[in-house]
Amino acid sequence: MTAVVSDDGLLLPAGSRPLLVEIDGHYVWSLTPVRDGRPQSGGVLVPWPGVLRPYLAGRGRVRITDTTGAEVLYDDEVGLGDGEGRLAVVDKAGNRLSVDKVGHLARSFADTGEAIQEEIMAGTRRAIDDLRDHGGVDAYLNYGALLGAIREGGMLKHDSDTDLCYLSPHTSPADIITESYRISRAMRDRGWRLLRMSGGDIKLLLPLSDGRVCHIDVFVAFHIGDTFFQLGNRSGTLPREAIVPFSTIELHGHEFPAPRDPDAMLSFLYGPEWRTPDPSFRYADPPAGVRRLDGWLRGFRAEMGSWTEFFNGARVSAVPRKVSSFGRWAESQFGDLPVVDVGAGTGRDALWFSRRGHAVQALDFSRGGLNLIRRRNRRSSLSVSVDQIILGELRSTLMHGTRLARDPHHLYARHLVGCLDEPALDQFWLLARMALRPGGGRLFLEFSAVADGVTAGSGAPVEPYGLVRRVDPATIREAITRSGGVVEHLTVGPGEDMFDLPDPAVCRIRAHWPHPKEKR
Amino acid sequence: MSTHDVKHRLRQLRGLPERVRALEAEVQENRQLNRRIAELTDIVTELLIPLEARDRDKVAEILERYKQGL
Known part of the structure; x- marks a missing residue:
């Protein structure tokens, strides 16, 4: 050996x-x-x-x-x-898992029974039909499923899902993203559950009869100038004529549309050696292409995967279930107004507010966190309403802002601002302004702060490592003021981090946004 | 070319990598506007135009439908 x-x-x-x-x-x-x-x-x-x-x-x-x-x-x-x-x-249902080509755990096709394989093929076919008839785009089979069909006459043994692409006629990224929004809306109307991964790709979630959920990725492909782009992260040279009009391939007894020249597509994806099996293959994407795709299409869900891992992993159990000291402090000032906990995390404070008789909404961008709150909500027979907000996405922020502007309430956010990047933080102030200006509620903020001679500087990581950063209270005060808010209370002193471990500098802020007619 | 000119050109050349880095960052900022334009377009076409109805129940229904479609 x-x-x-x-x-x-x-x-x-x-x-x-x-x-x-x-x-x-x-x-x-x-x-x-x-x-x-x-x-x-x-x-x-x-x-x-x-x-x-x-x-x-x-x-x-x-x-x-x-x-x-x-x-x-x-x-x-x-x-x-x-x-x-x-x-x-194995997963919770005992299904065997393996590491897929992008480093996630997934169930490989080799460990999937024939009946389930048939469900995946039929579901993929239905996705193509719905994309064509309702989404208005012609999708073709691509990546592993195409490679398997051409090289091995079936799905690759170690593949775990099917990938579809459609060739957009647009040449401006803004139009490509708008088209993708329209497609996801049409697919939701058809009953598909889906996740948006970027401005140009969505994951259709296909429930299988063995309890598993198969992911069908729907990627946009487009040309800008002479460069061909295809999500994930591919870019290079591939003429339109290599893709359309489509050819047809058979996979496990089903017919699928395929690029007109599969050889050219597979060479573009996997290099000229694509006929030689290499299950450990990794893409070597041109950095300039990745940079452009990142700039055009991404940025709103950075760290979402890490938060999902946190909420689904063992570390989350170290977050206390009892209310935080900041939660108690804020709650004593709530009066009768409902409360919206933004970045509710495990829901420890939101659930306690509900127990105290407040109407509470818990918002977070992590589905892992939201599911945790839903479970705890159910177990405790509480009525916290739970919803996703993606502060990096303007649509999501404006939609919640519009909704919240209709009724008075407080906003509560503990250890949120240290998790947000600059664009998301800007949109958080937009949300606060929209949500609080008409109704007179307050914003209650707590975050790990920067304090001269006491802590590391702005951006220094605090627990859970790397996902929360220290923030300078002066920049927060300035941002609140710039967005039309008034800071009523600001203190910096010893407090607790997300795990209730001692933090030498924690900032507490209470602010309000005067109604446009109010004298400030 | 005088010594002074040569020194000036060398200074300019030494500053080029930093200028390229700054330009790349600025280009990336501009690329990010694409998503903002798309989001605003989506909001205007899917939400604001129907909201012109100004009927409270209708507004609630339109907001809910928009949220489900995100």
Whole structure:
């Protein structure tokens, strides 16, 4: 055997061939040693991917092979972590999971029964029909599903979903995004649940009869000048004529539209060697293209994935369930007005406000957090209304602002401003102005502050590491004033972070936004 | 070219990487306007025009429908 398996990862001979990793006969991960690892005495150490680590406590038979399975580098029983049971990378329903090509845990096609495979194919076909008949765009099968259909006559063993693309006629990013909004609205009207991943791609959530949800990505493709762009992050040269008019391919007994020249598309995606299987393939996208796509289409959901991981992981249990001291302080000033907790997190304060008899809305951008509040809400028979707000998205901010402007209430936000980037923070002031100006409610803010000689500077991370940053109270005061608000109360002193651990400098602010007719 | 001119050109050249970085940042800011334009277009076409109805129940219904469609 030429490999060592430990809690740190896999120590492998330096090589550029892709390798497959199985645990107890189930595929979990593919890697390329020199690309994914770091040199160490004895070879290259490839650390276990972060998404696998929570599952690596117990005993199991680990097998590392080349992509054909003919050459075995390791095949032995190992004990990892401090667990006693068998290693199993499975979801809550017991379905086997593996690391997909973008580093997420997903259920691979190889571990999917025939009946479920049929549901995925039929669902993909229905998505294409709905996109055409109701979304007004012609979608084609692409990425892994196209590669599998052309190269192997079926879905790739280690693929986990299907990807669709449509070629937009637009050449301005603003028009491309507007078109994508229209498509998502049409698909929702058709009953699809979906997630918006950027201004140019959505994920359709296809529920399967085994309890799993299959993701069907719908990516825009477009030309600007001579450059062809296709989401995820692809950019380069591919003429329109290589895509339309479509050809047809068969996949598991279903006919799908495909690019007119599949060879040209697959070479564009995977390079000229696309006919040679490489399950550990990673894209090498031109940085200039990624920069342009980031600028045009992205920015409103940065860190959403990290917050979802936080809310679904073990660390969230360290957030106390009892009300925060700031929650008590603010609640004593609420009077009879309803309260909107923006960035409600685990809902610890929102639920307590509800228990105290206030009408409460909890808003957050993380679906992980919102689901947690819904569960706690149900268990405690409380009536906190729960909704998503994405402060990085102007539409979401304006929609909530318009809704909240209709009735008086308070806004409450604890440890929110330190989580927001500059554009989202600007839109938070817009929300406060819209929501509070007509009704006379107050904004109650608490955040980890910058204090000279006491804390690190503005932007310094506080717990959970990297997701919350220290903020200078002076910049917040200035921003409130600039947006038409009046700071009534501002203190900086020792307090608590999100976990109720001591924080040497916490800022509390109470502010209001006078009605335009009020004298300030 | 005089020594003074050469020194001036060298100073300019040394400053180029910083100017390129600043320009790249400014270009990226401009790119981000695309999403803002699209969002405003969406708001105007899907929300503001129907809201002209100014009927309270109708407004609630339109807001709810817009929220569901985001």
